[in-house]
Amino acid sequence: MKILVIGTGYVGLVTGACLAYTGNKVICLDVDNKKINDLNNGKIPIFEPGLSKIVRESISNNCLFFSTNYSDSIKDSDIIFIAVGTPMKDSGESDLKYINSVSKSIGLYIDSYKLVVVKSTVPVGTTFKVQKIIKDEILKRNSKINFDIANNPEFLKEGKAVNDFMSPDRIVVGLNNQKNKKTFKELFKPFSINHDKLIFMDILSSELTKYAANAMLATKISFMNEMANISEKLGADINKVRLGIGSDNRIGFSFIYPSVGYGGSCFPKDVNSIINFSNKKGYTPKILEAVNDVNENQKKYFFDKLFERFKSKKNDLKNKKFGIWGLSFKPGTDDMRESASIYFVEKIINLGGSISVYDPRAIDNAKNKYFNHLSGITYCQSKLDVLKGSDALILLTEWPEFRSPDFEKLGSILKNKIIFDGRNQFDKEYLKKIGFEYHQIGVRQI
Numbered sequence: 001m002k003i004l005v006i007g008t009g010y011v012g013l014v015t016g017a018c019l020a021y022t023g024n025k026v027i028c029l030d031v032d033n034k035k036i037n038d039l040n041n042g043k044i045p046i047f048e049p050g051l052s053k054i055v056r057e058s059i060s061n062n063c064l065f066f067s068t069n070y071s072d073s074i075k076d077s078d079i080i081f082i083a084v085g086t087p088m089k090d091s092g093e094s095d096l097k098y099i100n101s102v103s104k105s106i107g108l109y110i111d112s113y114k115l116v117v118v119k120s121t122v123p124v125g126t127t128f129k130v131q132k133i134i135k136d137e138i139l140k141r142n143s144k145i146n147f148d149i150a151n152n153p154e155f156l157k158e159g160k161a162v163n164d165f166m167s168p169d170r171i172v173v174g175l176n177n178q179k180n181k182k183t184f185k186e187l188f189k190p191f192s193i194n195h196d197k198l199i200f201m202d203i204l205s206s207e208l209t210k211y212a213a214n215a216m217l218a219t220k221i222s223f224m225n226e227m228a229n230i231s232e233k234l235g236a237d238i239n240k241v242r243l244g245i246g247s248d249n250r251i252g253f254s255f256i257y258p259s260v261g262y263g264g265s266c267f268p269k270d271v272n273s274i275i276n277f278s279n280k281k282g283y284t285p286k287i288l289e290a291v292n293d294v295n296e297n298q299k300k301y302f303f304d305k306l307f308e309r310f311k312s313k314k315n316d317l318k319n320k321k322f323g324i325w326g327l328s329f330k331p332g333t334d335d336m337r338e339s340a341s342i343y344f345v346e347k348i349i350n351l352g353g354s355i356s357v358y359d360p361r362a363i364d365n366a367k368n369k370y371f372n373h374l375s376g377i378t379y380c381q382s383k384l385d386v387l388k389g390s391d392a393l394i395l396l397t398e399w400p401e402f403r404s405p406d407f408e409k410l411g412s413i414l415k416n417k418i419i420f421d422g423r424n425q426f427d428k429e430y431l432k433k434i435g436f437e438y439h440q441i442g443v444r445q446i
Protein backbone atom coordinates (compact mmCIF):
# COMPACT_ATOMS: atom_id res chain seq x y z
CA MET A 1 0.00 0.00 0.00
CA LYS A 2 1.07 3.62 -0.50
CA ILE A 3 1.15 5.35 2.85
CA LEU A 4 1.87 8.88 4.03
CA VAL A 5 2.68 9.51 7.69
CA ILE A 6 2.46 13.18 8.67
CA GLY A 7 4.61 14.08 11.69
CA THR A 8 7.95 12.31 12.04
CA GLY A 9 8.34 12.17 15.82
CA TYR A 10 8.40 9.20 18.20
CA VAL A 11 5.08 7.87 16.90
CA GLY A 12 5.23 8.95 13.25
CA LEU A 13 8.76 7.74 12.56
CA VAL A 14 8.20 4.39 14.26
CA THR A 15 4.84 3.93 12.47
CA GLY A 16 6.33 4.87 9.11
CA ALA A 17 9.44 2.72 9.56
CA CYS A 18 7.48 -0.37 10.71
CA LEU A 19 4.93 -0.08 7.90
CA ALA A 20 7.78 0.34 5.38
CA TYR A 21 9.73 -2.56 6.89
CA THR A 22 6.76 -4.84 6.25
CA GLY A 23 6.72 -3.94 2.55
CA ASN A 24 4.52 -0.85 2.12
CA LYS A 25 5.75 2.23 0.30
CA VAL A 26 5.85 4.91 2.98
CA ILE A 27 6.57 8.64 2.90
CA CYS A 28 7.25 10.30 6.25
CA LEU A 29 6.49 14.01 6.08
CA ASP A 30 7.42 16.73 8.53
CA VAL A 31 7.57 20.54 8.59
CA ASP A 32 10.93 20.34 10.39
CA ASN A 33 13.42 20.72 7.51
CA LYS A 34 16.42 19.78 9.64
CA LYS A 35 14.77 16.57 10.80
CA ILE A 36 13.93 15.54 7.23
CA ASN A 37 17.42 16.50 5.98
CA ASP A 38 19.00 14.45 8.78
CA LEU A 39 16.76 11.47 8.00
CA ASN A 40 17.58 11.72 4.30
CA ASN A 41 21.25 11.60 5.33
CA GLY A 42 20.70 8.50 7.44
CA LYS A 43 20.69 10.35 10.80
CA ILE A 44 17.93 9.27 13.20
CA PRO A 45 16.73 12.26 15.27
CA ILE A 46 15.60 10.24 18.32
CA PHE A 47 16.97 7.34 20.30
CA GLU A 48 14.70 4.31 20.07
CA PRO A 49 16.14 0.78 20.29
CA GLY A 50 16.00 -1.07 16.94
CA LEU A 51 14.72 1.94 15.00
CA SER A 52 17.85 2.85 13.04
CA LYS A 53 18.17 -0.70 11.69
CA ILE A 54 14.64 -0.83 10.25
CA VAL A 55 14.89 2.74 8.92
CA ARG A 56 18.17 1.94 7.14
CA GLU A 57 16.90 -1.33 5.69
CA SER A 58 13.60 0.17 4.55
CA ILE A 59 15.42 3.04 2.82
CA SER A 60 17.70 0.64 0.99
CA ASN A 61 14.68 -1.48 -0.03
CA ASN A 62 13.13 1.66 -1.55
CA CYS A 63 10.18 1.43 0.83
CA LEU A 64 10.82 4.48 3.02
CA PHE A 65 11.12 8.13 1.94
CA PHE A 66 11.25 11.44 3.79
CA SER A 67 9.77 14.70 2.57
CA THR A 68 8.62 18.20 3.47
CA ASN A 69 6.45 18.49 0.35
CA TYR A 70 2.74 18.15 1.14
CA SER A 71 1.43 18.33 -2.41
CA ASP A 72 3.63 15.57 -3.89
CA SER A 73 3.41 13.34 -0.81
CA ILE A 74 -0.40 13.43 -0.68
CA LYS A 75 -0.64 12.76 -4.41
CA ASP A 76 1.57 9.73 -3.98
CA SER A 77 -0.44 8.04 -1.18
CA ASP A 78 -3.66 6.08 -0.60
CA ILE A 79 -3.70 6.16 3.20
CA ILE A 80 -2.67 9.21 5.26
CA PHE A 81 -1.78 8.82 8.94
CA ILE A 82 -1.75 11.97 11.08
CA ALA A 83 0.85 11.59 13.85
CA VAL A 84 1.67 15.16 14.88
CA GLY A 85 1.98 16.26 18.50
CA THR A 86 -1.00 17.27 20.64
CA PRO A 87 0.82 19.04 23.50
CA MET A 88 -0.78 20.39 26.65
CA LYS A 89 -1.79 24.04 26.99
CA ASP A 90 -1.42 25.80 30.36
CA SER A 91 -5.16 25.24 30.87
CA GLY A 92 -4.62 21.46 30.67
CA GLU A 93 -6.48 21.14 27.37
CA SER A 94 -4.80 19.55 24.35
CA ASP A 95 -3.44 22.03 21.85
CA LEU A 96 -4.81 21.01 18.46
CA LYS A 97 -2.98 23.61 16.37
CA TYR A 98 -0.79 21.00 14.63
CA ILE A 99 -3.77 18.71 13.97
CA ASN A 100 -5.77 21.62 12.53
CA SER A 101 -2.90 22.77 10.35
CA VAL A 102 -2.32 19.25 8.97
CA SER A 103 -6.05 18.87 8.27
CA LYS A 104 -6.04 22.14 6.32
CA SER A 105 -3.03 21.03 4.30
CA ILE A 106 -4.70 17.70 3.48
CA GLY A 107 -7.84 19.56 2.34
CA LEU A 108 -5.72 21.89 0.27
CA TYR A 109 -3.74 19.23 -1.58
CA ILE A 110 -6.00 16.14 -1.65
CA ASP A 111 -6.46 15.23 -5.31
CA SER A 112 -8.23 11.84 -5.23
CA TYR A 113 -9.86 9.41 -2.75
CA LYS A 114 -7.79 8.85 0.43
CA LEU A 115 -8.32 7.19 3.78
CA VAL A 116 -7.27 9.70 6.47
CA VAL A 117 -6.36 8.08 9.79
CA VAL A 118 -5.87 10.09 13.00
CA LYS A 119 -3.17 8.34 15.02
CA SER A 120 -2.29 11.26 17.34
CA THR A 121 -3.96 11.14 20.75
CA VAL A 122 -6.87 13.53 20.35
CA PRO A 123 -9.78 14.68 22.56
CA VAL A 124 -12.99 12.80 21.85
CA GLY A 125 -14.69 14.24 18.78
CA THR A 126 -11.51 15.58 17.13
CA THR A 127 -11.43 13.03 14.28
CA PHE A 128 -14.81 14.41 13.10
CA LYS A 129 -13.38 17.95 13.34
CA VAL A 130 -10.48 16.83 11.12
CA GLN A 131 -13.07 15.53 8.64
CA LYS A 132 -14.87 18.89 8.66
CA ILE A 133 -11.71 20.94 8.14
CA ILE A 134 -10.68 18.77 5.17
CA LYS A 135 -14.21 18.96 3.69
CA ASP A 136 -14.32 22.76 4.07
CA GLU A 137 -10.97 23.16 2.31
CA ILE A 138 -12.12 20.94 -0.56
CA LEU A 139 -15.34 22.98 -0.85
CA LYS A 140 -13.33 26.23 -0.93
CA ARG A 141 -11.63 24.88 -4.05
CA ASN A 142 -15.02 24.00 -5.56
CA SER A 143 -13.77 20.45 -5.85
CA LYS A 144 -15.56 17.15 -5.31
CA ILE A 145 -13.15 14.69 -3.79
CA ASN A 146 -14.22 11.82 -1.55
CA PHE A 147 -12.29 10.67 1.46
CA ASP A 148 -12.90 8.59 4.57
CA ILE A 149 -11.71 9.13 8.11
CA ALA A 150 -10.71 6.71 10.85
CA ASN A 151 -9.10 6.83 14.28
CA ASN A 152 -6.24 4.50 15.19
CA PRO A 153 -4.75 5.43 18.58
CA GLU A 154 -1.18 4.37 19.22
CA PHE A 155 -0.21 2.41 22.34
CA LEU A 156 3.54 2.06 21.82
CA LYS A 157 5.87 2.76 24.74
CA GLU A 158 8.98 4.87 24.18
CA GLY A 159 12.07 2.73 24.72
CA LYS A 160 10.18 -0.31 23.35
CA ALA A 161 8.38 1.43 20.52
CA VAL A 162 9.51 -0.75 17.60
CA ASN A 163 8.77 -3.94 19.45
CA ASP A 164 5.39 -2.63 20.62
CA PHE A 165 4.43 -1.62 17.08
CA MET A 166 5.58 -4.92 15.59
CA SER A 167 3.96 -7.07 18.33
CA PRO A 168 1.10 -5.01 19.75
CA ASP A 169 -1.27 -6.23 22.50
CA ARG A 170 -4.11 -4.88 20.41
CA ILE A 171 -4.78 -2.56 17.49
CA VAL A 172 -7.78 -0.31 18.03
CA VAL A 173 -9.48 1.17 14.97
CA GLY A 174 -12.43 3.55 15.10
CA LEU A 175 -14.53 3.69 11.93
CA ASN A 176 -17.69 5.50 10.87
CA ASN A 177 -18.41 3.07 8.07
CA GLN A 178 -17.57 -0.57 7.57
CA LYS A 179 -16.02 -0.37 4.13
CA ASN A 180 -12.45 0.25 5.33
CA LYS A 181 -12.28 -2.75 7.68
CA LYS A 182 -10.68 -4.81 4.93
CA THR A 183 -7.97 -2.20 4.31
CA PHE A 184 -7.02 -2.15 8.01
CA LYS A 185 -7.04 -5.95 8.22
CA GLU A 186 -4.63 -6.12 5.30
CA LEU A 187 -2.43 -3.26 6.54
CA PHE A 188 -2.05 -4.65 10.06
CA LYS A 189 -1.87 -8.34 9.12
CA PRO A 190 1.93 -8.51 9.54
CA PHE A 191 1.48 -7.37 13.16
CA SER A 192 -1.33 -9.83 13.97
CA ILE A 193 0.49 -13.06 13.18
CA ASN A 194 -0.57 -15.49 15.91
CA HIS A 195 -4.04 -14.06 16.51
CA ASP A 196 -6.18 -11.21 15.26
CA LYS A 197 -5.23 -8.12 17.24
CA LEU A 198 -7.69 -5.76 15.59
CA ILE A 199 -10.52 -4.32 17.64
CA PHE A 200 -12.97 -2.29 15.56
CA MET A 201 -15.29 0.22 17.17
CA ASP A 202 -16.92 3.60 16.54
CA ILE A 203 -14.66 6.66 16.32
CA LEU A 204 -15.63 8.33 19.62
CA SER A 205 -15.03 5.10 21.60
CA SER A 206 -11.69 4.61 19.86
CA GLU A 207 -10.55 8.14 20.78
CA LEU A 208 -11.63 7.61 24.41
CA THR A 209 -9.96 4.17 24.60
CA LYS A 210 -6.53 5.80 24.32
CA TYR A 211 -7.25 8.21 27.17
CA ALA A 212 -8.84 5.48 29.30
CA ALA A 213 -5.73 3.28 28.92
CA ASN A 214 -3.32 6.05 29.92
CA ALA A 215 -5.57 7.28 32.72
CA MET A 216 -5.79 3.75 34.17
CA LEU A 217 -1.99 3.33 34.15
CA ALA A 218 -1.46 6.81 35.64
CA THR A 219 -4.02 5.95 38.32
CA LYS A 220 -2.04 2.85 39.32
CA ILE A 221 1.12 4.94 39.69
CA SER A 222 -0.52 7.71 41.72
CA PHE A 223 -2.37 5.18 43.87
CA MET A 224 0.93 3.52 44.71
CA ASN A 225 2.61 6.85 45.42
CA GLU A 226 -0.22 7.71 47.79
CA MET A 227 0.26 4.35 49.54
CA ALA A 228 4.00 5.13 49.70
CA ASN A 229 3.39 8.44 51.45
CA ILE A 230 1.00 6.78 53.91
CA SER A 231 3.50 3.97 54.45
CA GLU A 232 6.25 6.42 55.31
CA LYS A 233 4.09 8.27 57.82
CA LEU A 234 3.24 5.00 59.56
CA GLY A 235 6.74 3.52 59.55
CA ALA A 236 5.84 0.72 57.12
CA ASP A 237 8.01 -0.19 54.10
CA ILE A 238 6.28 0.38 50.74
CA ASN A 239 8.72 -1.99 49.00
CA LYS A 240 7.30 -4.85 51.04
CA VAL A 241 3.72 -3.64 50.53
CA ARG A 242 4.41 -3.61 46.77
CA LEU A 243 5.45 -7.25 46.84
CA GLY A 244 2.43 -8.09 48.95
CA ILE A 245 -0.11 -6.55 46.61
CA GLY A 246 1.59 -7.18 43.25
CA SER A 247 1.53 -10.91 43.79
CA ASP A 248 -2.29 -10.77 43.69
CA ASN A 249 -2.81 -11.36 39.98
CA ARG A 250 -5.92 -9.16 39.96
CA ILE A 251 -3.50 -6.30 40.76
CA GLY A 252 -0.21 -7.42 39.15
CA PHE A 253 3.28 -5.97 39.44
CA SER A 254 3.26 -3.49 36.58
CA PHE A 255 2.84 0.22 37.26
CA ILE A 256 2.93 -0.12 41.05
CA TYR A 257 6.51 1.04 41.65
CA PRO A 258 6.67 3.97 44.07
CA SER A 259 8.58 6.87 42.52
CA VAL A 260 8.94 10.61 42.02
CA GLY A 261 5.84 10.34 39.82
CA TYR A 262 5.11 9.77 36.17
CA GLY A 263 6.37 12.09 33.42
CA GLY A 264 6.74 11.87 29.66
CA SER A 265 4.82 13.26 26.75
CA CYS A 266 1.66 11.22 27.37
CA PHE A 267 0.45 10.54 30.94
CA PRO A 268 0.55 14.13 32.29
CA LYS A 269 -0.91 15.57 29.10
CA ASP A 270 -3.56 12.89 28.63
CA VAL A 271 -4.78 12.93 32.25
CA ASN A 272 -5.07 16.73 32.07
CA SER A 273 -6.81 16.54 28.72
CA ILE A 274 -9.45 14.04 29.85
CA ILE A 275 -10.16 16.21 32.92
CA ASN A 276 -10.47 19.22 30.64
CA PHE A 277 -12.81 17.69 28.06
CA SER A 278 -14.92 16.02 30.74
CA ASN A 279 -15.31 19.36 32.56
CA LYS A 280 -16.43 20.96 29.31
CA LYS A 281 -19.26 18.40 29.17
CA GLY A 282 -20.22 19.21 32.77
CA TYR A 283 -18.61 16.17 34.41
CA THR A 284 -15.92 16.39 37.12
CA PRO A 285 -13.66 13.32 37.03
CA LYS A 286 -12.72 13.26 40.73
CA ILE A 287 -10.42 10.24 40.57
CA LEU A 288 -8.40 11.73 37.73
CA GLU A 289 -8.09 15.10 39.46
CA ALA A 290 -6.64 13.26 42.46
CA VAL A 291 -4.31 11.21 40.21
CA ASN A 292 -2.99 14.47 38.79
CA ASP A 293 -2.62 16.16 42.20
CA VAL A 294 -0.78 13.19 43.74
CA ASN A 295 1.58 13.13 40.78
CA GLU A 296 2.32 16.85 40.91
CA ASN A 297 2.95 16.62 44.64
CA GLN A 298 5.24 13.59 44.42
CA LYS A 299 8.28 15.35 42.93
CA LYS A 300 7.81 18.19 45.41
CA TYR A 301 7.49 15.76 48.30
CA PHE A 302 10.81 14.08 47.50
CA PHE A 303 12.56 17.35 46.69
CA ASP A 304 11.45 18.79 50.04
CA LYS A 305 13.20 15.89 51.81
CA LEU A 306 16.42 16.77 50.00
CA PHE A 307 15.97 20.45 50.78
CA GLU A 308 15.31 19.84 54.49
CA ARG A 309 18.46 17.71 54.65
CA PHE A 310 20.76 20.28 53.00
CA LYS A 311 19.24 23.75 53.37
CA SER A 312 21.40 26.53 54.81
CA LYS A 313 20.31 28.86 57.59
CA LYS A 314 19.29 31.27 54.82
CA ASN A 315 16.95 28.64 53.38
CA ASP A 316 18.93 28.05 50.22
CA LEU A 317 21.29 25.44 48.75
CA LYS A 318 24.32 27.71 48.21
CA ASN A 319 27.66 25.85 48.24
CA LYS A 320 25.88 22.52 47.86
CA LYS A 321 26.52 20.31 44.88
CA PHE A 322 24.42 17.33 43.81
CA GLY A 323 25.03 14.55 41.36
CA ILE A 324 22.03 13.39 39.31
CA TRP A 325 21.75 9.99 37.66
CA GLY A 326 19.06 9.96 34.97
CA LEU A 327 17.39 12.82 33.07
CA SER A 328 14.98 11.09 30.67
CA PHE A 329 11.45 10.53 31.97
CA LYS A 330 12.04 6.79 31.92
CA PRO A 331 14.82 4.38 30.86
CA GLY A 332 15.27 3.44 27.21
CA THR A 333 14.54 6.87 25.74
CA ASP A 334 16.18 10.27 25.24
CA ASP A 335 12.79 11.97 25.79
CA MET A 336 12.76 14.44 28.68
CA ARG A 337 9.23 15.81 28.28
CA GLU A 338 7.70 16.36 31.78
CA SER A 339 10.62 14.49 33.36
CA ALA A 340 11.09 14.84 37.14
CA SER A 341 14.72 15.78 36.41
CA ILE A 342 13.56 19.16 35.04
CA TYR A 343 11.88 19.96 38.36
CA PHE A 344 14.88 18.86 40.44
CA VAL A 345 17.50 20.66 38.33
CA GLU A 346 15.55 23.93 38.16
CA LYS A 347 14.81 23.88 41.90
CA ILE A 348 18.40 23.19 42.93
CA ILE A 349 19.85 25.82 40.58
CA ASN A 350 17.25 28.43 41.61
CA LEU A 351 18.11 27.79 45.26
CA GLY A 352 21.80 28.51 44.56
CA GLY A 353 23.10 24.94 44.36
CA SER A 354 25.09 23.34 41.55
CA ILE A 355 24.66 20.03 39.77
CA SER A 356 26.50 17.37 37.81
CA VAL A 357 24.30 15.24 35.59
CA TYR A 358 24.66 12.01 33.69
CA ASP A 359 22.19 10.13 31.48
CA PRO A 360 23.02 7.39 28.97
CA ARG A 361 20.92 9.04 26.21
CA ALA A 362 19.37 12.36 27.20
CA ILE A 363 22.45 14.57 27.74
CA ASP A 364 22.13 16.32 24.34
CA ASN A 365 18.44 17.06 24.88
CA ALA A 366 19.21 18.38 28.36
CA LYS A 367 22.03 20.60 27.17
CA ASN A 368 20.38 21.96 24.03
CA LYS A 369 16.70 22.04 24.89
CA TYR A 370 15.79 21.82 28.57
CA PHE A 371 18.65 23.36 30.55
CA ASN A 372 20.17 25.78 28.01
CA HIS A 373 18.80 28.70 30.06
CA LEU A 374 20.50 27.49 33.26
CA SER A 375 24.08 27.82 34.50
CA GLY A 376 25.72 25.73 37.21
CA ILE A 377 25.26 22.37 35.47
CA THR A 378 28.16 20.07 34.62
CA TYR A 379 27.34 17.49 31.94
CA CYS A 380 29.25 14.28 32.63
CA GLN A 381 30.35 11.45 30.36
CA SER A 382 30.04 8.75 32.99
CA LYS A 383 28.00 7.94 36.07
CA LEU A 384 31.08 8.12 38.29
CA ASP A 385 32.11 11.62 37.12
CA VAL A 386 28.83 12.91 38.56
CA LEU A 387 29.88 11.96 42.07
CA LYS A 388 33.06 14.06 42.32
CA GLY A 389 32.57 16.70 45.02
CA SER A 390 28.84 15.96 45.31
CA ASP A 391 27.10 16.28 48.67
CA ALA A 392 24.64 13.55 47.63
CA LEU A 393 23.70 11.35 44.71
CA ILE A 394 20.11 11.74 43.43
CA LEU A 395 18.76 8.86 41.31
CA LEU A 396 15.84 9.92 39.10
CA THR A 397 15.68 7.43 36.18
CA GLU A 398 16.11 3.69 36.64
CA TRP A 399 18.46 3.00 33.70
CA PRO A 400 19.88 -0.56 33.94
CA GLU A 401 23.42 0.77 34.41
CA PHE A 402 22.36 2.41 37.69
CA ARG A 403 20.80 -0.71 39.18
CA SER A 404 23.75 -2.41 40.76
CA PRO A 405 26.58 0.09 41.20
CA ASP A 406 29.81 -0.48 43.11
CA PHE A 407 28.72 1.24 46.34
CA GLU A 408 32.20 1.10 47.92
CA LYS A 409 33.51 3.08 44.97
CA LEU A 410 30.54 5.48 45.10
CA GLY A 411 31.20 6.10 48.77
CA SER A 412 34.87 6.82 48.12
CA ILE A 413 34.11 9.46 45.43
CA LEU A 414 31.06 11.23 46.94
CA LYS A 415 31.73 14.01 49.45
CA ASN A 416 29.11 12.47 51.76
CA LYS A 417 27.83 8.90 51.61
CA ILE A 418 24.24 10.05 50.94
CA ILE A 419 21.81 8.76 48.32
CA PHE A 420 18.36 10.13 47.48
CA ASP A 421 16.74 7.36 45.44
CA GLY A 422 13.61 8.50 43.60
CA ARG A 423 13.05 5.01 42.14
CA ASN A 424 13.55 2.71 45.16
CA GLN A 425 16.27 0.68 43.44
CA PHE A 426 18.60 -0.26 46.24
CA ASP A 427 18.78 -2.48 49.33
CA LYS A 428 18.44 -0.28 52.39
CA GLU A 429 19.89 -2.84 54.83
CA TYR A 430 23.04 -3.27 52.74
CA LEU A 431 23.48 0.48 52.32
CA LYS A 432 23.07 0.96 56.06
CA LYS A 433 25.68 -1.71 56.71
CA ILE A 434 28.27 0.03 54.54
CA GLY A 435 27.58 3.41 56.11
CA PHE A 436 25.30 5.17 53.63
CA GLU A 437 22.49 7.54 54.52
CA TYR A 438 19.75 6.31 52.19
CA HIS A 439 16.51 8.13 51.39
CA GLN A 440 13.80 6.55 49.26
CA ILE A 441 10.07 6.86 48.59
CA GLY A 442 7.61 5.43 51.10
CA VAL A 443 10.22 4.24 53.59
CA ARG A 444 11.51 6.17 56.60
CA GLN A 445 15.12 7.26 56.13
CA ILE A 446 17.71 5.05 57.83
Ligand SMILES: NC(=O)c1ccc[n+]([C@@H]2O[C@H](COP(=O)([O-])OP(=O)(O)OC[C@H]3O[C@@H](n4cnc5c(N)ncnc54)[C@H](O)[C@@H]3O)[C@@H](O)[C@H]2O)c1
Pocket residue numbers: 006007008009010011012029030031032035083084085086098101102119120121122154155156157158265266
Ligand atom coordinates in the same frame (compact mmCIF):
# COMPACT_ATOMS: atom_id res chain seq x y z
N1 LIG B 1 5.50 9.53 22.32
C1 LIG B 1 4.77 8.51 22.71
O1 LIG B 1 5.21 7.62 23.46
C2 LIG B 1 3.34 8.38 22.24
C3 LIG B 1 2.67 7.15 22.39
C4 LIG B 1 1.36 7.06 21.95
C5 LIG B 1 0.72 8.16 21.40
N2 LIG B 1 1.38 9.34 21.29
C6 LIG B 1 0.68 10.48 20.67
O2 LIG B 1 1.13 10.59 19.33
C7 LIG B 1 1.20 11.96 18.92
C8 LIG B 1 2.60 12.30 18.45
O3 LIG B 1 3.48 12.18 19.56
P1 LIG B 1 5.07 12.19 19.39
O4 LIG B 1 5.64 11.91 20.71
O5 LIG B 1 5.44 11.35 18.22
O6 LIG B 1 5.30 13.74 18.99
P2 LIG B 1 6.66 14.43 18.57
O7 LIG B 1 6.61 15.80 19.15
O8 LIG B 1 7.81 13.55 18.83
O9 LIG B 1 6.53 14.56 16.97
C9 LIG B 1 5.59 15.34 16.33
C10 LIG B 1 6.15 15.74 14.95
O10 LIG B 1 5.12 16.40 14.21
C11 LIG B 1 5.75 17.41 13.42
N3 LIG B 1 4.76 18.39 12.96
C12 LIG B 1 4.15 19.39 13.66
N4 LIG B 1 3.31 20.07 12.86
C13 LIG B 1 3.37 19.49 11.63
C14 LIG B 1 2.71 19.73 10.40
N5 LIG B 1 1.82 20.72 10.26
N6 LIG B 1 3.00 18.93 9.34
C15 LIG B 1 3.90 17.93 9.46
N7 LIG B 1 4.56 17.65 10.62
C16 LIG B 1 4.29 18.43 11.68
C17 LIG B 1 6.81 17.98 14.34
O11 LIG B 1 7.80 18.68 13.64
C18 LIG B 1 7.33 16.70 15.02
O12 LIG B 1 8.42 16.15 14.28
C19 LIG B 1 0.71 12.76 20.13
O13 LIG B 1 -0.66 13.00 20.01
C20 LIG B 1 0.97 11.82 21.30
O14 LIG B 1 0.12 12.07 22.39
C21 LIG B 1 2.67 9.48 21.69
